[in-house]
Amino acid sequence: MKIIQSFWTKPTYHNSDDANARFNGGWPNQKYAFYSFALSALTINRFYDKNELFTDNRGKELFNGLLELPYSNIHTNLEKINHHHPKLWAFGKLVTCADQNEPFIHLDNDIFIWDKIPYDDDQYDIITQNVETNFPGYGKTFRYMLSNFETIPDELIKSYYKNGNILAHNAGFIGGKKLEFFKELHEKAKLLIEGNQHHFNNIDVGIFNTIFEQQLGYAIAEKNNLQVQYLFEDVQPNFVEIIDFSTIPLISKFIHCIGFAKKSVFACEQIEARLQYHFPEYYKHLKNKLHKLFPNEGFDNEIEVPRLQKIFDFYDFVENITAEELLNTKFSLNKDCVIDFDADPMTIEFTIPYSGKKDKKYLEGWHSILLYFLEPVSVQELHDELHKDQDFIKQFGEGFIDFKTKMLSFVLEKTLLLEILEPEDIKVSQLA
Known part of the structure; x- marks a missing residue:
């Protein structure tokens, strides 16, 4: 099973006041965005020989030239979608997954792993992070869509009225052997987007992304009676189960710094500390390189030594017990x-x-x-x-x-x- 990641640069470099936008990948600044991209790829490479990146020309320059990350292959297939609205940050992942011709698991660039993903491809058609039931955010935008959109996939409407709830797959982790599912999801999402772009000024486009990626994904899987494996069960709306840095590696094996978690000072601190702890030579090289290229982005401001010492002592403690x-x-x-x-x-x-x-x-x-x-x-x-x-x-x-x-x-x-x-x-x- 190969691992893939994707990175469409247009949303990342589009500054926006939208709380759900993806400027700097959702991180407070470039420093933590770059450290997150690096830690994600490097932790994945400890468990998988094949980790491919799907991006555009600018993304290839970033991940290969600037960050020097050892992907097994870097594709620039997302260059073809640069005519799309920059707030459609989830669309690049849908395009990437639809382009695959062999089983895969897609991991977001803010996911860090301490074990292999336990996907059972004999029993399950697809794997995803967890199911979301009436999670905050979906309702207002989806109700507007029901009342005002000219075109909505039948699956979305039927799933909503069948279940009496808004159900969605969190797609931080998503993949599997059923490649037709990803192609259908891309096509249905594309039609939903292109048929309703004139409504973008009236909705939270960030939430719209979660609807056409995750809510629609759930509805299509339900329609086709697919067997879905969930990596996490009973995840709370604050996602506390998947952002627990303190129990790595004894309890937490997979961390996903979802949305709001990126704004946490503690999460940012842990990203930097983990990169420095697990990959010290890479961290030192990258920090010095980025400090010279971006002198005003804080790459010279490291965690203070007394604090870093306590963090490293804690890591040593939990790694050896x-x-x-x-x-x-x-x-x-x-x-x-x-x-x-x-x-x-x-x-x-x-x-x-x-x-x-x-x-x-x-x-x-x-x-x-x-x-x-x-x-x-x-x-x-x-x-x-x-x-x-x-x-x-x-x-x-x-x-x-x-x-x-x-x-x-x-x-x-x-x-x-x-x-x-x-x-x-x-x-x-x-x-x-």
């Missing part, structure tokens, strides 16, 4: 954190690592669990103790079934991203 050992590792509150027991509700004050600024959180819900870490305690010990607390179990409801995994994710997040918690016996390195 088993899941069972991690469950039995004791964690405790950072001694610099201050709990106000007199406040109602109680609060915890801590320093945000990347900025040095003070912040406070109420010790409610999940954050109330931090009180258990006044003394060293492991996730396993905490799970066993809380399992006896009927009031606690009622508070978390059915979610308590996978509480241990969620607790582990919570603890590691508070360790890596905010440094509120500290594991015992973590080895401290010295960065040069």
Whole structure:
């Protein structure tokens, strides 16, 4: 199974006030866009010999000439769509997938992997990231389409009224052996776009992209009774399950910095740190090269050494421990954190690592669990103790079934991203 990626440059270089536009690939600036492209391709290449890029002439110059990424092949098939509207950022992927003549999996340029994609091509026609049910954003634009568009694929309308919901495939990960599906999706999307371009000023075109790529994709797969494998089940609208940098590689094997996640300072920090940690020689070469070419884009501003040292120590820690050992590792509150027991509700004050600024959180819900870490305690010990607390179990409801995994994710997040918690016996390195 080959991996493919695509990159149509026209939307990327089109500056827009649209919250769903793709200027700089959705990242705050070029620095993190370039680091994301690099980390994505390089992590994929650790598991796949064949990773092809489908782009245009400008994209080939970017990925091959500037970023020097080792794709097995770079195609410029997307040069043929440069007459299309720059806000149609998903169209390049549809064209790319429709052009394939052998089974494939397409991964977005903001996806990073720590394992092979477990696609079962014997059982499933296609694979996609997850199903979205009534996710925020679709409704307003789709209702406008139903009322005003001259042409809408029958599949979209039938699926909507059959299910009573807006159902869509998140296509961050998408591919499979059923090549006819991708060709049909491209053709139907093209007709939908070309027949209704005069409505673009009245809709959120960014959301329109998710409709003709993901909602229409679901409807066509449903119509053709395709067997669809989902890489993730029961994904929440905030996509917390797929942007969990803190549990790599024990729990999280696949990260997708979807939309809003790119705006997170923590996500940007982790992209840069992971690139520097896993691919140090490449990072150093790329940083120096880009600093000379783009002196005002912040490539000379790296993560401060004390913070980077703690991040690398954390990476070393989770890379060299088993899941069972991690469950039995004791964690405790950072001694610099201050709990106000007199406040109602109680609060915890801590320093945000990347900025040095003070912040406070109420010790409610999940954050109330931090009180258990006044003394060293492991996730396993905490799970066993809380399992006896009927009031606690009622508070978390059915979610308590996978509480241990969620607790582990919570603890590691508070360790890596905010440094509120500290594991015992973590080895401290010295960065040069």
